[in-house]
Amino acid sequence: MFERPQSGERAILVHLDLQSEGQREELQEFEELARSAGAAVVDIVGGSRERPDPRFFAGSGKADEIQCRVQEHQADLVLFNHTLSPSQERNLEAKLKCRVLDRTGLILDIFAQRARSFEGKLQVELAQLKHLSTRLVRGWTHLERQKGGIGLRGPGETQLETDRRLIGGRIRQLKKKLEKHTEQRHLGSRARRRALVPAVSLVGYTNAGKSTLFNSLTGAEVYVADQLFATLDPTLRRLYLKGVGHVVLADTVGFIRHLPHDLVEAFRSTLEETCEADVLLHVIDASDPERNMYIDQVNEVLGQIGADNTPQIKVYNKIDLTEIEARIDRNDEGVPVRVWVSAKTGAGIDLLQQAVSEFLLQEKVHGWIMLRPDQGHIRAALYETGAISTEQTGPEGASWLEILMSGRDFAKIQKKFSVELEIKSLELRDESGTHTMSASIA
Numbered sequence: 001m002f003e004r005p006q007s008g009e010r011a012i013l014v015h016l017d018l019q020s021e022g023q024r025e026e027l028q029e030f031e032e033l034a035r036s037a038g039a040a041v042v043d044i045v046g047g048s049r050e051r052p053d054p055r056f057f058a059g060s061g062k063a064d065e066i067q068c069r070v071q072e073h074q075a076d077l078v079l080f081n082h083t084l085s086p087s088q089e090r091n092l093e094a095k096l097k098c099r100v101l102d103r104t105g106l107i108l109d110i111f112a113q114r115a116r117s118f119e120g121k122l123q124v125e126l127a128q129l130k131h132l133s134t135r136l137v138r139g140w141t142h143l144e145r146q147k148g149g150i151g152l153r154g155p156g157e158t159q160l161e162t163d164r165r166l167i168g169g170r171i172r173q174l175k176k177k178l179e180k181h182t183e184q185r186h187l188g189s190r191a192r193r194r195a196l197v198p199a200v201s202l203v204g205y206t207n208a209g210k211s212t213l214f215n216s217l218t219g220a221e222v223y224v225a226d227q228l229f230a231t232l233d234p235t236l237r238r239l240y241l242k243g244v245g246h247v248v249l250a251d252t253v254g255f256i257r258h259l260p261h262d263l264v265e266a267f268r269s270t271l272e273e274t275c276e277a278d279v280l281l282h283v284i285d286a287s288d289p290e291r292n293m294y295i296d297q298v299n300e301v302l303g304q305i306g307a308d309n310t311p312q313i314k315v316y317n318k319i320d321l322t323e324i325e326a327r328i329d330r331n332d333e334g335v336p337v338r339v340w341v342s343a344k345t346g347a348g349i350d351l352l353q354q355a356v357s358e359f360l361l362q363e364k365v366h367g368w369i370m371l372r373p374d375q376g377h378i379r380a381a382l383y384e385t386g387a388i389s390t391e392q393t394g395p396e397g398a399s400w401l402e403i404l405m406s407g408r409d410f411a412k413i414q415k416k417f418s419v420e421l422e423i424k425s426l427e428l429r430d431e432s433g434t435h436t437m438s439a440s441i442a
Helices: 027-036 060-073 086-096 103-114 118-133 156-194 210-218 261-266 291-304 349-360 373-384 407-417
Strands: 010-018 040-049 077-080 099-101 199-204 235-241 245-251 279-285 312-317 327-330 336-340 364-371 388-393 399-406 426-430 433-437
Touching: 010 027, 010 060, 027 040, 027 103, 040 060, 060 086, 077 086, 077 103, 086 099, 099 103, 103 118, 118 156, 199 210, 199 291, 210 235, 210 245, 210 279, 210 312, 210 349, 235 349, 279 291, 279 349, 312 349, 327 349, 336 349, 364 373, 373 388, 373 399, 373 407, 399 407
Parallel strands: 010 040, 010 077, 077 099, 199 245, 199 279, 279 312, 312 336
Antiparallel strands: 235 245, 327 336, 364 399, 388 399, 426 433
8 A cells, every 4th residue: 555755855757748738848947846836856857648547547557657767766756747637646556656746736735835924824725625536536545445345344444434525624714714704805996996096916927027117116125936836825005106006016926827727716815906906017028939929827826816907018027038128118098008118127117017007097087176165075085196287266256176087087087976076167266367277188
């Protein structure tokens, strides 16, 4: 009887080229994943197959080769850059006499190491338990069902049912706790919306430099490292943008090719910050030759969480590793669609802030409005958004305010206070004569 070892860091990687596009993975990314998990890679076994082998995934001949490598390097862990079925994982462990982990299990382990917040730990545990529940029957030899017949019955089946029940109960507990945290987050989101504070979310492939960019924009001290999933828990900070006022900037978890479905489901509540954003800053590694493929992978995950219709500005980071200069690219209507920056050196950060401001001020309202003395609460709300550029006092204490803000936020102000604010021209006489204040909606 073979029992899984409790630990192991000396790892052999197995990477096969499969004919199916949907099952292909990248070796370099897999090596980075293994090292991010803390594994010491001692060897890599490669090969190619038309389709996976039902028993060993890699085939019996390749399984023999892996067994020789395990014995040669005294490895205690074999990592497959593919998704293994529970029976394949069990068969490989029985043959190799060491721990076998597939790509999904490896990513789950990294997330478990990186989660810092209480909610993040709950989300990772939920994903792990969902993954484990599919492997319970075949994952452990001593928990197999016992054969029927006199003298062959035993506690095995009872043990399996007990474990299933315990896992199912814990999953229900975690879901209830996460629902409570989701409700609390929704309260915060509603408060920000009532305060008319725009939301901007950073998204992108893992290790594209999101956290470095986040720190550069906000002055925060989010942990940064040259590894996959260096930061896991989302972070929110206030950021002041000229002409817009304060916005909430969110740094979210990085995406990856074939992100495990259980993780997407577990982190759906956290990723709702992305769905509710006014604009997404899609951070891309400008120096990576595979960047277009990574863009597609990020957009695929955004589609899974319902954020595929949220407006995007593509932020091409790490231009310090290229010969590209910082700049803003615009579409035919003059709207910013791409910004080229270096979060490490700071090049183009001012252009990025400008682009976000311009994007949020699309269909901007620019002109003068008049508020009565009893409408000071509206005046205060406009000052909170940073929309007022000039103020003058008119007859009978009325306030004339020159505003510059997005049409969307202007509509929110009117809806919030149930008023219709008219933007118009006004003639005021001063010591120099007649001064005309013109109004326009751009």
